[in-house]
Amino acid sequence: MAKKPGIPKGTRDFTPEEVTKRNYITGIIKTQFQRYGFQPIETPSFENSDTLLGKYGDEGDRLIFRILNSGDFLRKAKPDHLENRDSNAMASDISEKALRYDLTVPFARYVVMHQNEIDLPFKRYQIQPVWRADRPQKGRFREFYQCDADVVGSNSLWQEVEFVKLYDAVFHELGLKGVTIKINNRKVLAGLAEIIGAADKLIDFTVALDKLDKIGEEGVKKEMLEKGLSEQAIERIQPLFAFEGSNEERLDQLEAMLKTSEEGMKGVEELRFIFSNVSALGVLAANLEVDVTLARGLNYYTGAIFEVGAPEGVAMGSIGGGGRYDDLTGIFGLKGVSGVGISFGLDRIYLVLEELGLFPESVTENTRVLILNFGEAEAFYGMELLQQLRNKGINAELYPDAAKMKKQMNYANKRNIPYVVLAGTQEMNDATYTLKNMSNGEQDTLKQQELLDKLT
Known part of the structure; x- marks a missing residue:
């Protein structure tokens, strides 16, 4: 007996209904991307390993899927690496490519390679899958789509303001209210590390701090101690674990803490600019929040940091970030090109909309009209109508076989097709069609134009 097939953990098959709902989300995101002036690009699903490695920190590097070299890949492995079973060293011998971890680093590589073909500032959007060797759980997959928008070639903080507005516009159109856009600044984090004497441990400091919502205050302190931060240093940042009040009050508290750090004060100033202008312009679906513990754990951030949380009561991780x-393009040799971007987590947004029942009923409507098949002549008669329906932009199909009427009607019910057309000998003789509403059972016998008028 043949073994039942399966798929790798952390991946999924999608039904027609699921794909339709996902297309609904990406359609709204894509429309807003274009409305805000972003242009589409695509990059390969895999990159050279050296393009990706070292860009996401040690934790990120461990989650990158490497691709074995084709052919006898062990032939290129160094003998001492094989003998010592040094998997980390041998990985570079036998794997020169890797699946992309996100869309931002490939985008930076794209900008460097195509710098003579693009005009700065360059605004691009990209909707493609990425892969991470993460532990699968609810809302976390090993293969998932990201929907990114980035701008390179501008230092203006108005870009950050625009991205907050873009987030808000998408979630408003999706009907997803009550999302929280958390904002921090890497300069603030650098300033905090500086004032506690841990500037040389900035990465360790931020990676631990970013886990506050996952492992709690004591867990963060324990990890910081393990990374070499002193108890005195941790004591000095104690206020971070209990920041309260309005965004303005939180910024005031930060300012008081960072008054001796020039870089930290610059970060507070940038946050004030973003919050004051977004507040003045207004938002429709989102709550804005200064989150001083937000770090996102990625080494390449240098200024504002964004993370979007689902509405209260929905057990879900972040549904967006950026x-x-x-200096990201600088790692590929192009210095002095500033960039800023955000990402929408398609898969998690899907789960949130599903949980809250926010998908419109019309989203999953694919075929609107099914023409029943009673024989060769009747099918040809139905095909003439089918062509006119499609010309009017109405999704329609002909049942392919002259099966029993009950079977054809069951097909329409299972597919949730709202209308069926019956065209037998009598209708052909009268040059009419019988249109049946599947929801209420009502039937009308109509001329072709009357039927088209009724459905348009």
Whole structure:
């Protein structure tokens, strides 16, 4: 007996209904991307390993899927690496490519390679899958789509304001109210590390701090101690674990803490600019929040950091995030090009909309009219109508076989097709069609134009 097939953990098949709902989300995101002036690009699903490695920190590097070299890949492995079973060293011998971890680093590579073909500032959007060797759980997959928008070639903080507005516009159109856009600044985090004497441990400091919502205050302190931060240093940042009040009050508290750090004060100033202008312009679906513990754990952020949380009561991780990365293209040899971008987590947004029942009923409507098949002549007669329906932009199909009427009607019910057309000998003789509403059972016998008028 043949073994039942399966798929790798953390991946999924999608039904027609699921794909339709996902297309609904990406359609709204794409429309807003274009409305805000972003242009589409695509990059390969895999990159050279050296393009990706070292860009996401140690934790990120461990989650990158490497691709074995084709052919006898062990032939290129160094003998001492094989003998010592040094998997980390041998990985570079036998794997020169890797699946992309996100869309931002490939975008930076794209900008460097195509710098003579693009005009700065360059605004691009990209909707493609990415892969991470993460532990699968609810809302976390090993293959998932990201929907990214980035701007490179501008230092203006108005870009950050625009991205907050873009987030808000998408969630408003999706009907998803009550999302929280958390904002922090990498300069603030650098300033905090500086004032506690841990500037040389900035990465360790931010990676631990970013886990506050996952492992709690004591867990963060324990990890910081393990990374070499002193108890005195941790004591000095104690206020971070209990920041309260309005965004303005939180910024005031930050300012008081960071008054001796020039970089930290610059970060507070940038946050004030974003919050004051977004507040003045207004938002429709989102709550804005200064989150001083937000770090996102990615080494390339240098300014504003964004993370979007689902509405209260929905058990879901972040559904979006991003930030400014002033020196990302510099790692590929192009200096002085500032960038900032955000990402929408398609898969998690899907789960949130599903849980809250926010998908419109019309989203999953594919075929609107099914023409029943009673024989060769009747099918040809139905095909003439089918062509006119499609010309009017109405999704329609002919049942392919002259099966029993009950079978054809069951097909329409299972597919949730709202209308069926019956065209037998009598209708052909009278040059009419019988249109049946599947929801209420009502039937009308109509001329072709009357039927078209009724459905348009």
